[in-house]
Amino acid sequence: MRPVVKSSCPQDDFGRDIIFKKFQNARGELIDRLGQYCSYCEMKLDSALAVEHIQPIHPEGVSADMQERKVCWDNFLLACPNCNGTKNNIDVIPDDYLWPHKDNTFLALTYSEGGVIRVSANLSDALKTKAHNTIRLTGLDKSPTTNPKLSNDPARSDRRWENRREVWNIACDAKADLTGHDTPELRKSIITAALGHAYWSIWMTVFKDDADMCRRLIDAFVGTCRECFDEQQGFAPMPRLGGQI
Numbered sequence: 001m002r003p004v005v006k007s008s009c010p011q012d013d014f015g016r017d018i019i020f021k022k023f024q025n026a027r028g029e030l031i032d033r034l035g036q037y038c039s040y041c042e043m044k045l046d047s048a049l050a051v052e053h054i055q056p057i058h059p060e061g062v063s064a065d066m067q068e069r070k071v072c073w074d075n076f077l078l079a080c081p082n083c084n085g086t087k088n089n090i091d092v093i094p095d096d097y098l099w100p101h102k103d104n105t106f107l108a109l110t111y112s113e114g115g116v117i118r119v120s121a122n123l124s125d126a127l128k129t130k131a132h133n134t135i136r137l138t139g140l141d142k143s144p145t146t147n148p149k150l151s152n153d154p155a156r157s158d159r160r161w162e163n164r165r166e167v168w169n170i171a172c173d174a175k176a177d178l179t180g181h182d183t184p185e186l187r188k189s190i191i192t193a194a195l196g197h198a199y200w201s202i203w204m205t206v207f208k209d210d211a212d213m214c215r216r217l218i219d220a221f222v223g224t225c226r227e228c229f230d231e232q233q234g235f236a237p238m239p240r241l242g243g244q245i
Ligand SMILES: [Zn+2]
Pocket: 038, 039, 040, 041, 042, 043, 079, 080, 081, 082, 083, 084
């Protein structure tokens, strides 16, 4: 999960925090800061990308919308219909999870062949629990292995695992091309391809031993948190200042 910089609430010309009359009005500002990607699964979307409420505005068991959650900038991210739908109205205690705008979520999760997402092995037990919570909340572990319906349901709308698997293969092919013919032009064109296919975390994983490509990926995807990566160590992920990881 790409760690991003959302920053504080946008302000008006007088330096006052903007009060959003409707949460949908924050969408443009969020896209400007975070790119046109789901904050959780990293899918690239245009019109279907929605303002996501980290804490649901109408949690289970509550009779009316919670207004303070509805239009609060701190409660916003961006999400695709699959992540949004999986999260649904499950109430969330933020400290029980890891978040892409607060933690180095790339350090907490690993991506591997087939587009499989797992909790990183070298975390403390407390962080492992939080990383598991984040995966379960958004359904990032859904695959035909965990949910056989995904493989035989022709009408399935959740293609996240399939997209990841495809992009993993595309990124591996790009890496092989680079091995045989390493030019600045090819590096640039791979970044263009990565921006189009999205799933930044997969590209970062496949190119993790290539510091130049890591730098290019971090710089090219709008809003990626550069401070989550150690330039002196080939852009290896490192704990985020002020984050849980
Ligand atoms: Zn998503």
